[in-house]
Amino acid sequence: MNESQPAVICESVTKEFGAGELRTRALSGVDLNVHPGEMTLLVGPSGCGKTTLISIIAGLLNPTAGQVRVLGETISSMKNRTLVDFRRRQIGFVFQQYNLLPALTAAENAAVPLLISGWNRTQAIDQARTVLEAIGMGNRANAYPHQLSGGQQQRVAIARALVHAPKLLVCDEPTAALDAHSGHTVMELISKVAVQPDRAVIIVTHDSRIYNFGHRIITMSDGRVEKVETLHNSGLPADVKSAT
Amino acid sequence: MIWIALKMLMGDRAKYLGLIFGVTFATLLMTQQISIFMGILERTASQINDVREAEIWIMDGKVRFIDEVPGLPDMYLHRVRGIEGVNWAVRFYKGQVRARLENGDFRNLVLLGLDDDTLVGAPQEMIAGDLADLRRPDAVIVDKAGYEYMWPKEPYQIGRTFELNDRRAVLVGVCKASPPFTTLPILYTRYSAAAGYVPRERNLMNFILASPAPGHDVDNVCHVIQEKTGLQALSQKAFRKKTLDYFLASTGIPVNFGITISLGFIVGAAITGQTFYLFTLENLKQFGALKAMGVNNLRIMGMILIQAFVVGVIGYGFGIGLTAAFFEATSGITHLAGLHLNWLAALGVGAAVLVIITLTALVSVRKVLVLEPAIVFR
Numbered sequence: 001m002n003e004s005q006p007a008v009i010c011e012s013v014t015k016e017f018g019a020g021e022l023r024t025r026a027l028s029g030v031d032l033n034v035h036p037g038e039m040t041l042l043v044g045p046s047g048c049g050k051t052t053l054i055s056i057i058a059g060l061l062n063p064t065a066g067q068v069r070v071l072g073e074t075i076s077s078m079k080n081r082t083l084v085d086f087r088r089r090q091i092g093f094v095f096q097q098y099n100l101l102p103a104l105t106a107a108e109n110a111a112v113p114l115l116i117s118g119w120n121r122t123q124a125i126d127q128a129r130t131v132l133e134a135i136g137m138g139n140r141a142n143a144y145p146h147q148l149s150g151g152q153q154q155r156v157a158i159a160r161a162l163v164h165a166p167k168l169l170v171c172d173e174p175t176a177a178l179d180a181h182s183g184h185t186v187m188e189l190i191s192k193v194a195v196q197p198d199r200a201v202i203i204v205t206h207d208s209r210i211y212n213f214g215h216r217i218i219t220m221s222d223g224r225v226e227k228v229e230t231l232h233n234s235g236l237p238a239d240v241k242s243a244t
Numbered sequence: 245m246i247w248i249a250l251k252m253l254m255g256d257r258a259k260y261l262g263l264i265f266g267v268t269f270a271t272l273l274m275t276q277q278i279s280i281f282m283g284i285l286e287r288t289a290s291q292i293n294d295v296r297e298a299e300i301w302i303m304d305g306k307v308r309f310i311d312e313v314p315g316l317p318d319m320y321l322h323r324v325r326g327i328e329g330v331n332w333a334v335r336f337y338k339g340q341v342r343a344r345l346e347n348g349d350f351r352n353l354v355l356l357g358l359d360d361d362t363l364v365g366a367p368q369e370m371i372a373g374d375l376a377d378l379r380r381p382d383a384v385i386v387d388k389a390g391y392e393y394m395w396p397k398e399p400y401q402i403g404r405t406f407e408l409n410d411r412r413a414v415l416v417g418v419c420k421a422s423p424p425f426t427t428l429p430i431l432y433t434r435y436s437a438a439a440g441y442v443p444r445e446r447n448l449m450n451f452i453l454a455s456p457a458p459g460h461d462v463d464n465v466c467h468v469i470q471e472k473t474g475l476q477a478l479s480q481k482a483f484r485k486k487t488l489d490y491f492l493a494s495t496g497i498p499v500n501f502g503i504t505i506s507l508g509f510i511v512g513a514a515i516t517g518q519t520f521y522l523f524t525l526e527n528l529k530q531f532g533a534l535k536a537m538g539v540n541n542l543r544i545m546g547m548i549l550i551q552a553f554v555v556g557v558i559g560y561g562f563g564i565g566l567t568a569a570f571f572e573a574t575s576g577i578t579h580l581a582g583l584h585l586n587w588l589a590a591l592g593v594g595a596a597v598l599v600i601i602t603l604t605a606l607v608s609v610r611k612v613l614v615l616e617p618a619i620v621f622r
Contacts, residue, residue: 051621060536060618081540088538095620099533101248103255112248116539121247172621204621 005072007168007200008034008057013066013076015052015223026052028223029066036167039191039201039213044220050204051172053220057202058091058170059083071167088116092161094190096173098153100145100160106152107132107141110159117164131159135189151182158189169194171203175210187213245539249547250554252527259526262519263555264562270512270600271563271593274505276570278589281501283582288491289484290422290582291338291356291430295365298453299462301483302333302469305476309490310483311425313338315447316475323473324452329465333454334359337438340428343394344407351394353386353431354424355408357438357448364453367432372400373417378434384413387421389578390429408441423582425491509596516559517604520552524608528615535617545609552605560597564590 010032017024027049034040034057042050055061056068059075068076071090075083092113100109110128115121132141137155145153154174161169171190175183187210194201203214211217212231219227254260286293292301292310302324304314324333337357344350358365358378366375367385377383391400404415413433421430433441439448454477456465462479469477478486492498524531531544567585574580 055618055621058536060616060621084535084538084540087536091538093533093536093620095533097529099529099620101252101255101530103251104248108251112534113537115245115248116534116537 006033007036007071008032008202009067009069010053010057011067011069013053013056013063013068015049015056015061016064026223027056027063030220030223030225032218032225034200034202035216036200037195037197038215039195039203041211041214041217042202042204042220043206043208043211043217044226046206048220049223050220052223054170054172054202054204058093058168059087088113089164090167092164092166092169092194094154094157094161094169094171094174096176098145098150098157098177100153100156102145105142105144106137106148106156106159109145109156110163112160113164128159128163131163132156135159135193149182150178151185154178154182154186155189158186158194162194167199169199169201171201173205173207174203175205175207180209183207183210245543245547246550248534249550252530252547253523253551253554256523256526259519259523260555263516263523264559266512266515266519267556267559267597267600268562268566269515270508271560271597272566272570273508273512274593274596275564275567275585275589277501277504277508278592279567279571279586280583281497281505282586282589283584284425284497285488285491287423287582288425289487290424291354292480292484292487294368294422295336295453295480296368297364298334298336298455299480300330300454300456300466300469300477301480302452302454302473302475302477303450305474307476308494309487310338313450315445315450316452317447318449320473320475321449321452324454324469324475327465327469327472329457329460329468331455331457331460332362333452334362334364335435335449336365336451336453337435337442337448338450339438339442341408341431341441343413343431345394346404346406351429353390353408353429354426355431355433355438355441357433357435359453360434360436363434365432367419367421369420371418371420373402373415375417375419377416378432380414380416382412382414382437383416383433384408384437385417385419385432386415387419387423387430389421389423389427389581390431391418392578393427393429409443411440413441423579427579509600512597513600513603516555516600517607520555520604521608521611523551524548524611528612529620531612532615532617532619535615536620541613544612548609548612549605552601552608556597556601560594563593563597 010030013027013030015027017026030053042054044050056063063076067074107125107128110132111124114124114127129141132138135155140148140152174186178186191213215231217229218225304316307313321333321335324330339355341353341355342350343353371388378385400418402415406413424430456462466477466479571584
């Protein structure tokens, strides 16, 4: 990927659900660019189309009309098998409810993307331990999800999202299920570890407390991009700013 | 991914054990009932199986099974003996009599009258007494289960007497015999003695037992006997099948067992299917996350199938083990003697379990395959 080029380009993306009288338009001609090395926040009221847009960008939904290019590939016209393979290699996911497998330890959970890619189990778990160490969770690598706090589970989820070094990180409300302190810790972690010159980070959020972590804030309303704000001098804490 | 699938399966202990219980229960119920059914069916032909020396059974042309046999005039014995290809032929009687014991109790018995000279059809293994003593006056031999039925909890006592049709019978031995369908005691005696024990009929002999001459095919000899005498001549195998077919077609046994076996299948499938479906539903978000992270449908299907297969194998193993333990534990009970874990039943139930887990997995797989990975963002 050329770092001067946008990592994500959405052109006139429209998405409709249902048919006939029940047809609902979730997105109406969305144009959007997301750049590598940036953390882009998608914000807006419930039902404005944020989740639909992030699902399309992540290759989980197909647009009804328009074109989506991610990391130089037109995913809106990809065949399903190619798209699944693309997601496996290029995209990391952080979910609101963490979606960790309860029967796996933190290290095993973090190793899942590598196991999906066919890594040897021992090597995959070793690599996952390294990432967990990097995010300060090395001492909880053998803990099961039910033994971890919400914030710790989300940090494991972040390790899982980054373990295979994806070029696009997609986060859905990563702080919604966390208290203010945990949410702040998680966002600091994403800022420090996830934002890299060759990686784009997109975060869907309702949480205005984390807006100052973003490089750009895209506000959506009624299925359209209402406003794009670029925060050249974001409100990141000093240590975070230096890390990015 | 197989490793992840198994971790997911075994991580939910309650459902995992519930699934294994469902398959175990179905396997136990089906295997046990089918084995008992096959054992009982085998008992219908136990007297045919126990006659080792004769390969040919000759009887009235209208006979449908071993317990419904009219007498034949003695001249048929001579006619059969004169047919080319018949090595030898002897009388045989099978019927029921009532015994009055020393204490006044009475018991119904199966009476087998053996040819006086050859004792063809005599028991193969004696537990007490001597087979040769059957040649003594009024001598009878009873099978082990019969002795325990007639004189419960009493040690074997050779020489004890009782009455058959107001005539004296002297017990000279206790033998092993395959249990009969009716669970009545089996009493062996000589044909001439049997003639005195059974109520008078014009013709007593209801079977002729024969053996083909060396070099003659059993079925061909049977065919010739039928042609020349008008009687029904069957190989041991054919007579056994005819008797089994009668019980299958004309009694409620298959229906009753069939209902129980079907219930085992249905209940097992319901428990397993429902639990597995719930297990899959509860993991739907996890499967959705895996799909989002790049696991394709084929691998998801493989994960679910391996989960179902593991549950099936473990449950089937436990079920077969419990069935074997049941038959082992009951092997000492006289009335259950001869009933055992039938390998054909085990094989058949294995196929049924495969059907159960395949159906179960398919229902669950469908739910996951149609799952939109975007569910993880909802």
